[in-house]
Amino acid sequence: MNNKNRIAITLGDPSGIGPEVIIKALNILFPDRNNLPIIIGDTKTLEKTSKSLGIDFQFQIIENLKSFDNKEKSIKVLDNNKYLNIEFNVGKNSIEAGNASHEWVELATDLAISNDVDAICTAPINKESWQMSGFKDIGHQEIFKRKTKASYVATMLVSGKLRCMHLSTHLSLSEACKYVTKENVERAIKLTHKHFSMWGFKNPKIGVAALNPHASDGGLIGDTEDKEILPAVLACKEEGINVSGPYPADSIFYDAINDKHDVVVVMYHDQGHIPIKVYGFEESISVNLGVPFIRTSVDHGTAFDIAGKNIADPTSMIEAIKLAQNLSQNSKL
Structure with a gap:
């Protein structure tokens, strides 16, 4: 080396x-x-x-x-x-x-x-x-x-081509759910875009995971997606950031592995840690943003x-x- x-x-x-x-x-x-x-x-x-x-x-x-x-x-x-x-x-x-x-x-x-x-x-x-x-x-x-x-330091996990940027990490699940606000999600997307642009990604493809099952299924299973996550995604898109979502968490990581997303913004600790470690436990590493x-x-x-x-x-x-x-x-x- x-x-x-x-x-x-x-x-x-x-x-x-x-x-x-x-x-x-x-x-x-x-x-x-x-x-x-x-x-x-x-x-x-x-x-x-x-x-x-x-x-x-x-x-x-x-x-x-x-x-x-x-x-x-x-x-x-x-x-x-x-x-x-x-x-x-x-x-x-x-x-x-x-x-x-x-x-x-x-x-x-x-x-x-x-x-x-x-x-x-x-x-x-x-x-x-x-x-x-x-x-x-x-x-x-x-x-x-x-x-x-x-003001904001975030953790991203990397294993091969799968990358998960965490909205939060060291919070209990109940507190992590409260942390999913338009302001926080928007800040995470912008920070991700900034770092990936610095790291040589041209117009990085950012996918955003939903919090609720099936991305709330049109409001049948919660409303965090419509009230907090989607408005953050749309606000970032208006600023020219190549971001999409929220996508159901049971499918977005498959899409990322197949090159639809360069990075996935996840809503809480285990939502990102589990797919990373299943995909490549020994190879997985952590990087700080912010x-x-x-x-x-x-x-x-x-x-x-x-x-x-x-x-x-x-x-x-x-x-x-x-x-x-x-x-x-x-x-x-």
Whole structure:
């Protein structure tokens, strides 16, 4: 892989499978060990993981990016040695792991905002460990929104040709349904159009999923489509955006896979996550829209049940790193 841009990978929760999938992915993507990405995290965890996997990597601790030299065939680890004497228990939640993984995401965000890195790629964090550590952030997205002061940050999942842009993610189903308003749907469509245009799509085809079964069946099963979603679609069409819908959620993803839509705007978390993971579970990755930098991520959790067993599949991390590189070079999704 020709990694000319500066990509920073966060280690994620050191007690999960993040370190393992990172090492495996880099070993596959960079067999010649040239131009390796930066890792933000704990060096001793990486060394231990690399040794356990039997993968030969050299690690070089750097205190800041001013001391960064990518000519040497080693992985540069941005590590302040704060956790040098802390043992992270594999497969278990802890305050220490929560503090560390949260700190690394904060640092990566700061570096991305200041343009010191071209993109960030994140390994999975554990929300419970963050809560144990006293953080109010539910996940990465909340940190990005807070630090960038963005009015709206959204998550899109990608698996092959299927792409799902989520109107909302970390809301209960009852709250997610209330969030489906003309204003919010219109904002999501416009944000999707903006990013896809930036990513090389000419006149991107945006399909919008309905909230209710059968797209409400003419008002027989709810009225959200007529009152909120359709008016948003029509308003965006008037501005020249190539958008259509709302379509029943049981058919729109089939149409997207068959090239009718470049991306589907979905109304809530599971409406987008389920088709993505059924279509290509291992290959699925996450991308954020609405932030002034590129962020990709694996689309899986810390998997404490298999952490430390060296059986984690690195495919999602491989795809996330590749997409971070592609987008940082203004390539098409």
